Amino acid sequence: MQRFSALALVRHALNGRNGWERQWRDAEPKPAYDIVIVGGGGHGLGTAYYLAKKHQLRNVAVLEKGWIGGGNTGRNTTIIRSNYLFDESAALYDHALRLWESLSQELNYNLMFSQRGVLMLAHNSHDEQVIRRHVHANRLNGVDNEWLSASAAKQFCPPLNISPGLRHPVQGAALQRRAGTARHDAVAWGYARAASALGVDIVQNCEVTGISRDATGRISGVQTTRGAIRTRRLGIVAAGNTSVLMAMAGQRLPLESYPLQALVSEPVKPAFPCVVMSNTIHAYISQSDKGEFVIGAGTDSYISYSQRGALHVSMHTLEAVCELFPIFRRMRMLRAWGGIVDVTPDRSPIIGKTGIPGLYVNCGWGTGGFKATPGSADLFAWTLAKEEPHPINAPFSLDRFGSGRLIDEAAAAAVAH
Ligand code: FAD
Ligand code: PYC
Numbered sequence: 001m002q003r004f005s006a007l008a009l010v011r012h013a014l015n016g017r018n019g020w021e022r023q024w025r026d027a028e029p030k031p032a033y034d035i036v037i038v039g040g041g042g043h044g045l046g047t048a049y050y051l052a053k054k055h056q057l058r059n060v061a062v063l064e065k066g067w068i069g070g071g072n073t074g075r076n077t078t079i080i081r082s083n084y085l086f087d088e089s090a091a092l093y094d095h096a097l098r099l100w101e102s103l104s105q106e107l108n109y110n111l112m113f114s115q116r117g118v119l120m121l122a123h124n125s126h127d128e129q130v131i132r133r134h135v136h137a138n139r140l141n142g143v144d145n146e147w148l149s150a151s152a153a154k155q156f157c158p159p160l161n162i163s164p165g166l167r168h169p170v171q172g173a174a175l176q177r178r179a180g181t182a183r184h185d186a187v188a189w190g191y192a193r194a195a196s197a198l199g200v201d202i203v204q205n206c207e208v209t210g211i212s213r214d215a216t217g218r219i220s221g222v223q224t225t226r227g228a229i230r231t232r233r234l235g236i237v238a239a240g241n242t243s244v245l246m247a248m249a250g251q252r253l254p255l256e257s258y259p260l261q262a263l264v265s266e267p268v269k270p271a272f273p274c275v276v277m278s279n280t281i282h283a284y285i286s287q288s289d290k291g292e293f294v295i296g297a298g299t300d301s302y303i304s305y306s307q308r309g310a311l312h313v314s315m316h317t318l319e320a321v322c323e324l325f326p327i328f329r330r331m332r333m334l335r336a337w338g339g340i341v342d343v344t345p346d347r348s349p350i351i352g353k354t355g356i357p358g359l360y361v362n363c364g365w366g367t368g369g370f371k372a373t374p375g376s377a378d379l380f381a382w383t384l385a386k387e388e389p390h391p392i393n394a395p396f397s398l399d400r401f402g403s404g405r406l407i408d409e410a411a412a413a414a415v416a417h
């Protein structure tokens with residue numbers, strides 16, 4: 001198979017047809033890769049990059065049914081933080097945050113990573129107790145986090161309305177100063193370009209439609225809309241669609257898929273200095289470098305594979321945002337969209353082996369996998385390369401649902417689901 005550059009990828013996405021595609025479709029024998037990754041989002045492309053960069057495994061293909069970064073990677077509200085409650089999660093998410101801190105330099109691609117701080121609001125005594133518990137747990141794990149009074153929170157974020165007469169008055173907030181945002185599709189493009197330069201094949205418009213196993217039960221390849229491919233190691237990183245893919249191999253997972261939606265306003269001059277999240281009222285907001293206010297809602301309350309959310313969910317969020325930030329009342333919203341998130345019973349991801357030899361999975365990031373992209377990719381690459389989990393992702397194995405060693409991050413996941 002011909003290898004191609006990021007520029008060729010763009011050309012290919014635009015015209016969808018070239019000599020390379022015909023050549024591959026007719027090729028016999030079928031192409032064979034040491035490792036095939038299904039899903040060209042940030043996690044899948046990052047995995048391919050780290051396989052090539054850190055493990056010298058370059059006979060790797062990433063198969064993407066649409067265009068790279070067109071899934072949740074390009075649909076999220078870009079919030080990056082590592083203030084999760086449990087030790088296992090702190091290790092996982094802070095590993096990712098540390099990689100973010102030098103990722104633009106590593107990939108030589110401007111990811112517009114901005115550590116502008118994330119405020120998580122408390123609106124009642126229960127919120128305050130939960131948030132303070134997170135602050136203490138984070139600090140014990142060496143993860144920065146601090147409790148601010150309502151007036152200190154307003155000092156950090158001047159547009160915040162802390163009037164006691166609010167429907168959900170602000171009682172205080174946790175602030176993680178190292179947290180922030182990045183440009184989401186740049187992450188996919190940065191990893192894709194770097195992986196491609198190291199020899200990884202990235203194949204767009206290539207949907208996996210079947211998974212084959214040999215007589216011993218081990219993975220032997222995949223069927224795709226562009227022909228069959230042989231491989232003995234298959235990594236599924238297809239947020240929202242994981243159960244559908246795993247069913248092709250006969251593997252069931254404890255996952256439910258929900259629509260989660262976001263929306264952006266018309267662009268204005270810089271007016272908002274940080275990220276603000278409120279778990280209680282299901283609203284989170286920041287201002288992108290383009291000037292748009294980026295706003296996200298909770299998940300829909302029913303399972304679905306729709307890539308748009310219910311209108312009443314976003315209306316609820318906009319009402320809450322306007323109450324917290326009265327200066328936004330006259331803003332117009334420009335676009336709304338949704339993505340499909342797959343959610344586990346304990347709201348923590350699954351990264352590792354499955355019951356099928358040669359089949360690996362990275363899924364269940366729910367509403368919060370963007371922040372984890374570099375860490376998840378790095379650890380999944382290790383797991384695929386060594387056929388063993390890295391110590392950081394070992395607790396996030398599938399068998400925790402059998403053993404009961406759950407990592408319940410429902411509160412830190414922050415977004416209702
Ligand atoms: P994706 O980017 O979805 O990549 C998976 C890819 O697999 C897709 O491109 C898809 O087309 C492909 N695929 C699926 N089936 C097949 C198949 N059969 N064959 C080939 N390819 C296939 N997280 C945060 O940390 N912070 C946030 O602020 C945040 N906000 C969010 C807001 C919204 C509205 C949404 C929807 C999600 C949000 N998330 C957030 C979650 C985050 O976006 C995801 O957890 C993360 O992007 C998942 O990345 P990924 O690479 O695994 O998935
Ligand atoms: O995980 O921080 C998060 C998040 C914010 C919005 C959606 N997910």
